[in-house]
Amino acid sequence: MKIGKIAKQTGIPVDTIRYYEKMGLLHAPLRNSNGYRSYNNSHLERLRFIRRCRSLDMSQDEIRQLIHLSETQEADCSEVDALVAHHLQHVRERLQELAQLEQTLVQLQTACASGKAIRECGILAGLHTDLELQDIEAGSHVPGIHGANQDKH
Known part of the structure; x- marks a missing residue:
């Protein structure tokens, strides 16, 4: 085809x-x-x-490993289990990071004083001074992604 x-x-x-x-x-x-x-x-x-x-948000490397393991039919599946366990831990860490990100955004949003001029905007002031936001990896919306070069496909 x-x-x-x-x-x-x-x-x-x-x-x-x-x-x-x-x-x-x-x-x-x-x-x-x-x-x-x-x-x-x-x-x-x-x-x-x-x-x-x-x-399931698996990286190319994880998929490559699973493909390799699936081609070795007689191998012990404990390696597959370990790979999935590692990925699950990664997902759990990302969930924690997302919860922290949500808290930061809520704090920023509560700093908003609607109806005021931009120069008085609490959100923009918070973005200029909030040190927590410096922890976010450059080029990433959420810290903890599989890697800077991870495909988006």
């Missing part, structure tokens, strides 16, 4: 499928004589697996 069809069946954009190929998460498909990629059911299954992992 062509890339457009597999994209439609999986709900994954064409560019993301190509990206997964480039990153080694998906084996490159064979090409027809006209140069078009020709995907099969194993590609479809792999893309569905990747999509499910991404829906």
